[in-house]
Amino acid sequence: MAGLIKVAHSEQIKENKPFALTLEDQKIVLIRHQGRLLAFKDSCPHQGAPLSHGFVRDGQITCIYHGWKFNLDDGSFSTNEKLKLKSYAVREENGEVFLELP
Template identity: 35%
Template sequence: MPEHIVGKTSDIDEGTGKTFTIEGQTIAVFNKSGEIFAIEDTCKHKGGSLGEGELDGDTITCPLHGWQYNITNGECLMNPQVKIKNFPVKVENGEISVEV
């Protein structure tokens, strides 16, 4: 999978996320205590942007209806049969690369 630089670690405040479009996919990138994670941005429930959700530890809550996902593996906490894609992330010299 090719790597795409999406920005610098300083672009994403700790405890927040931002969305990026890479190869036609909208991806949410989160800064959890200095660790960077990337997941599919679209909630499987009603299509809300997870990048606009509230991050609490490993859990992102969709701003539309409160569905929750684990940002480390994409698992849905509301329905164990639902999972969103997570993407490998690399940080070098403060730059964030996401493999898509």
């Protein structure tokens, strides 16, 4: 991945605990699920609520405001797979977390 930007230390991202950050005016949520790191736009497509305020359970992140659920495997909405969260390439190396913005 070219253009990697260090965004966090590995120990900051806890299993199934959303971690919010802002990078170049973009709000992003990092999630460690089953040991792997994921990065999505920190905004529910329903009404823009921050997904980082939600919770992770059963392989999904749930928006705390209206209960919308998104699959962590691909960011798809639980009841309409065509609706997906914007995702970002993320990498973890030597205790650091790096993100690549498009």
